[in-house]
Amino acid sequence: MIEFQHVFKSYGRGRNILADINFRVEPGEFVFVSGPSGAGKSTLLKLIGGLEPPSRGSVQVHGHRIDKMPPRARPYLRRAVGVILQDTHLLYDRSAIANVLLPLSVAGLDTRQATTRARAAMEKVGLSGKEDLNPVEMSGGEQQRLAIARAIVNRPAILIADEPTANLDKDSAHRIMEVFRDFNRVGVTTLIASHDLPLMAAYANRTLRIDAGKFTDSQKAAL
Numbered sequence: 719m720i721e722f723q724h725v726f727k728s729y730g731r732g733r734n735i736l737a738d739i740n741f742r743v744e745p746g747e748f749v750f751v752s753g754p755s756g757a758g759k760s761t762l763l764k765l766i767g768g769l770e771p772p773s774r775g776s777v778q779v780h781g782h783r784i785d786k787m788p789p790r791a792r793p794y795l796r797r798a799v800g801v802i803l804q805d806t807h808l809l810y811d812r813s814a815i816a817n818v819l820l821p822l823s824v825a826g827l828d829t830r831q832a833t834t835r836a837r838a839a840m841e842k843v844g845l846s847g848k849e850d851l852n853p854v855e856m857s858g859g860e861q862q863r864l865a866i867a868r869a870i871v872n873r874p875a876i877l878i879a880d881e882p883t884a885n886l887d888k889d890s891a892h893r894i895m896e897v898f899r900d901f902n903r904v905g906v907t908t909l910i911a912s913h914d915l916p917l918m919a920a921y922a923n924r925t926l927r928i929d930a931g932k933f934t935d936s937q938k939a940a941l
């Protein structure tokens with residue numbers, strides 16, 4: 719469960735990017751975060767992922783109060799929340815599977831167990847057989863799927879993704895969204911920030927919209 723209560727966020731002494739935001743996302747929801755460029759979509763996702771603290775208010779994620787969490791406790795949250803940022807932050811000095819293995823280095827698994835988990839994560843996103851490629855040898859869509867594999871290898875309860883289909887053609891974008899839909903169908907709470915309204919309308923059943931400080935929460939009408 720994710721719950722924001724009276725959340726404000728500014729960077730340094732700057733203006734409030736988020737002001738008095740209140741919402742609750744139940745386990746298993748598929749939520750689209752929309753709004754114009756600079757409205758605060760990435761900021762909202764970063765608060766959920768524990769990558770930024772709120773300036774004021776309570777942010778609760780998977781039983782943890784982010785606003786009360788000391789930085790050293792944040793790695794625990796990383797296991798509950800899989801994060802896919804706008805820049806995938808893949809490492810190009812190593813193979814695809816080595817990128818997926820990275821989050822497992824703190825999970826206390828032996829090499830064989832970790833490799834089995836990483837291969838399974840790559841299989842789930844349709845990248846079997848590409849384990850030994852360097853990410854530079856992969857297409858944009860494949861790199862996005864690799865970033866998703868890295869985010870799900872710890873089996874998080876929540877997945878957040880920032881513009882995961884930006885710069886992709888329509889078919890690749892749908893393939894990425896189908897990967898998210900498959901995870902969502904097995905119960906993973908999914909939040910995706912995107913500018914692509916028609917694409918999101920096809921997958922998400924709820925929209926959180928931020929626009930010039932105004933926040934709206936709308937449920938897709940039941941069919």
Ligand SMILES: Nc1ncnc2c1ncn2[C@@H]1O[C@H](COP(=O)(O)OP(=O)(O)OP(=O)(O)O)[C@@H](O)[C@H]1O
Nearest residue numbers: 729732735753754755756757758759760761762911
């Ligand atoms: N680390 C930071 N320090 C200072 N200001 C920041 C920081 N991160 C974001 N901002 C500012 O906060 C505002 C919201 O940014 P954010 O990235 O959350 O918007 P967004 O809706 O995701 O935009 P886009 O669709 O362009 O990615 C912007 O004005 C941005 O300049």
